[in-house]
Amino acid sequence: xxxxxxxxxxxxxxTGKQGTFWTERMxxxxxxIVAGTNPSKAGTLHCGVPVFATARDAxxxxxxxxxxxxxxxxxxxxxxxxxxxxxxxxxxVLAEHIPVHDVMYFIAAARERGVPIVGPNTTGTxxxxxxFAGFMPAFNERIIRxxxxxxxxxxxxxxxxxxxxxxxxxxxxxxxxGIGGDPIIGTTTREALVALDNFPGTAAVVxxxxxxxxxxxxxxxxxxxxxxxxVAFIAGGAAxxxxxxxxxxxxxxxxxxxxxxxxxxxxxxxxAVLDTPSDVGAALNTRLxx
Amino acid sequence: xxxEEHAAKPLLARHGIAVPEGTLAxxxxxxxxxxxxxxxxxxxxxxxxxxxxxxxGIRLAxxxxEARSHASAILGxxxxxxxxxKVLVEAQMPIARELYAAxxxxxxxxxxxxxxxxxxxxxxxxxAATAPEKLRRHAVDIxxxxxxxxxxxxxxxxxxxxxxxxxxxxxxxxYAAYAALDAELLEINPLIVTRDERVIALDCKFVMDDCALxxxxxxxxxxTPDKLSEREERAKSARLKxxxxxxxxxxxxxxxxxxxxxxxxxxxxxxxxxxxxxIGGESYTQAKPALELLxxxxxxxxxxxxxxxxxxRTDVMTQGVIEAIExxxxxxxxxxxxxxxxxxxxxxxxxxxxxxxxxxxxxxACKAAVEAAVAVQAISEHMR
Numbered sequence: 160x161x162x163x164x165x166x167x168x169x170x171x172x173x174t175g176k177q178g179t180f181w182t183e184r185m186x187x188x189x190x191x192i193v194a195g196t197n198p199s200k201a202g203t204l205h206c207g208v209p210v211f212a213t214a215r216d217a218x219x220x221x222x223x224x225x226x227x228x229x230x231x232x233x234x235x236x237x238x239x240x241x242x243x244x245x246x247x248x249x250x251x252v253l254a255e256h257i258p259v260h261d262v263m264y265f266i267a268a269a270r271e272r273g274v275p276i277v278g279p280n281t282t283g284t285x286x287x288x289x290x291f292a293g294f295m296p297a298f299n300e301r302i303i304r305x306x307x308x309x310x311x312x313x314x315x316x317x318x319x320x321x322x323x324x325x326x327x328x329x330x331x332x333x334x335x336x337g338i339g340g341d342p343i344i345g346t347t348t349r350e351a352l353v354a355l356d357n358f359p360g361t362a363a364v365v366x367x368x369x370x371x372x373x374x375x376x377x378x379x380x381x382x383x384x385x386x387x388x389x390v391a392f393i394a395g396g397a398a399x400x401x402x403x404x405x406x407x408x409x410x411x412x413x414x415x416x417x418x419x420x421x422x423x424x425x426x427x428x429x430x431a432v433l434d435t436p437s438d439v440g441a442a443l444n445t446r447l448x449x
Numbered sequence: 450x451x452x453e454e455h456a457a458k459p460l461l462a463r464h465g466i467a468v469p470e471g472t473l474a475x476x477x478x479x480x481x482x483x484x485x486x487x488x489x490x491x492x493x494x495x496x497x498x499x500x501x502x503x504x505x506g507i508r509l510a511x512x513x514x515e516a517r518s519h520a521s522a523i524l525g526x527x528x529x530x531x532x533x534x535k536v537l538v539e540a541q542m543p544i545a546r547e548l549y550a551a552x553x554x555x556x557x558x559x560x561x562x563x564x565x566x567x568x569x570x571x572x573x574x575x576x577a578a579t580a581p582e583k584l585r586r587h588a589v590d591i592x593x594x595x596x597x598x599x600x601x602x603x604x605x606x607x608x609x610x611x612x613x614x615x616x617x618x619x620x621x622x623x624y625a626a627y628a629a630l631d632a633e634l635l636e637i638n639p640l641i642v643t644r645d646e647r648v649i650a651l652d653c654k655f656v657m658d659d660c661a662l663x664x665x666x667x668x669x670x671x672x673t674p675d676k677l678s679e680r681e682e683r684a685k686s687a688r689l690k691x692x693x694x695x696x697x698x699x700x701x702x703x704x705x706x707x708x709x710x711x712x713x714x715x716x717x718x719x720x721x722x723x724x725x726x727x728i729g730g731e732s733y734t735q736a737k738p739a740l741e742l743l744x745x746x747x748x749x750x751x752x753x754x755x756x757x758x759x760x761x762r763t764d765v766m767t768q769g770v771i772e773a774i775e776x777x778x779x780x781x782x783x784x785x786x787x788x789x790x791x792x793x794x795x796x797x798x799x800x801x802x803x804x805x806x807x808x809x810x811x812x813x814a815c816k817a818a819v820e821a822a823v824a825v826q827a828i829s830e831h832m833r
Contacts, residue, residue: 314706405705
């Protein structure tokens with residue numbers, strides 16, 4: 160899912176410290192926030208928008224397209240189901256440390272309704288020049304600038320570094336999709352790659368992956384069919400086996416999820432795999448000038 | 450969180466899956482008295498890892514004396530880095546068939562996956578490689594659970610005879626246990642059919658989702674925490690994500706992806722990273738204790754500090770690093786790369802307080818740290 164400037168947004172957990180801080184920044188950037196939720200502050204105004212007890216109430220009272228959840232991890236399942244039942248057309252779930260059974264539950268509910276979910280454990284998405292959803296420094300012009308490169312990243316910090324490197328190399332982004340660092344997430348690398356491939360104004364895509372799971376291998380199958388150039392970086396080549404490297408999804412067990420497997424799959428698909436993030440601009444210049 | 454066999458089996462039993470009668474023993478004499486009560490037994494090392502059989506950690510004993518001598522050989526063994534401190538002494542079972550059953554969180558289907566095979570007893574990865582057609586899978590919608598009809602379909606036409614319905618029932622119970630326990634993985638290998646057609650879990654591997662431990666205070670304590678170094682323990686109690694490696698270039702960064710990448714780039718430039726230490730997310734205010742922790746590692750000869758702020762503010766992180774440096778006055782060279790949210794303030798702080806200018810890119814910082822580590826190494830060898 161790529162959020163557009165015209166999308167009406169509900170912020171769940173709007174009154175919390177992070178909810179407030181980032182709502183103000185999203186509003187300043189252009190995200191069309193129309194309402195928020197907090198069960199105990201219904202009827203008040205916060206950040207200039209009405210607060211409702213539930214996503215269902217907010218749908219009736221204000222109407223919205225997409226819900227962004229700043230909700231704490233153990234309460235996300237209930238909040239996500241509330242938003243899905245209320246008729247949200249998409250969800251961005253930011254929290255880290257949500258129990259995986261809860262994640263599988265609301266993903267199943269969303270899938271039945273055809274509702275895309277980005278996250279959990281993500282910094283969110285950016286559509287430069289239009290809006291952003293989550294924790295991204297979209298307002299920093301040295302990091303985010305409207306351009307033609309789509310970026311999909313499992314990591315917020317590393318995704319941000321790639322955006323910065325792109326701008327330094329004279330590029331900008333068509334869209335950034337932070338898919339999240341959990342083992343089970345709503346939008347996979349492959350699904351984000353498809354979305355970026357089909358997103359207007361995208362000339363090339365950068366995949367920022369990491370060890371663990373098989374998402375980069377699955378994305379490689381799609382990359383094979385693409386006309387647009389794809390450049391990738393896989394974090395964790397120097398990581399030891401069997402340890403979770405910060406992200407719950409970043410763990411190598413046996414050969415499964417290894418750096419070598421991902422690199423081989425991407426290279427076999429014609430994707431340029433970088434040794435260091437600093438090389439992204441040069442790699443794109445080479446590919447785009449062909 | 451891993452649960453060893455002796456901690457996992459009672460959880461299966463609670464959900465109606467039969468397990469052999471057994472006793473946990475910490476000494477050879479305890480093992481012998483258990484065997485005196487149980488008859489012919491299996492003596493099994495209790496460590497949070499597979500490959501116990503191949504390492505000699507699982508042995509059959511016909512008599513109490515044999516159980517004593519096996520226990521004495523197994524206790525104290527090192528299996529994949531884990532010292533054996535206790536053995537499970539279990540009654541031997543009359544095995545007719547060895548099956549495989551598991552439920553796990555499956556990223557591909559984004560839901561639970563039930564797996565079943567009649568080729569039990571071997572490693573699942575080996576099975577998937579050598580006989581993938583024998584491994585049957587069923588993706589479950591977690592909202593509806595695993596229906597008995599789906600379990601019957603999974604086990605039919607496998608020549609299980611009269612045991613077929615009992616095996617299907619065990620799968621349904623296994624799924625119920627997986628759901629109730631917030632399991633990441635719940636595996637029975639082997640699930641046996643005895644000669645008198647009972648269905649029994651001979652082994653059990655259980656990993657609970659760490660994020661769900663708070664929902665299970667009654668059983669979380671029975672799990673085996675990861676084996677950590679002293680510094681890793683300290684990091685954990687400070688809620689920092691720290692993993693120690695054997696290199697000499699210290700790494701401090703924010704966010705899992707960026708921290709891993711900093712290690713990768715150190716290695717790319719010919720260096721050896723000493724650790725993974727990230728202070729991203731909510732812990733971005735923990736830069737001071739993080740740096741103190743890093744500096745207590747005597748193997749570190751240089752340090753890379755690599756920040757790229759999105760959610761995490763680089764000025765707040767840099768402030769913490771400066772405070773730690775001012776307090777501890779470390780002698781080792783430190784190389785900075787700082788970008789993203791708050792970076793202008795961070796660069797100014799470094800200039801004003803430490804008279805340091807960050808390097809333009811993380812590659813520059815990593816490369817400089819690697820070169821400095823080589824120089825430090827050369828000097829210390831010269832001094833020797």
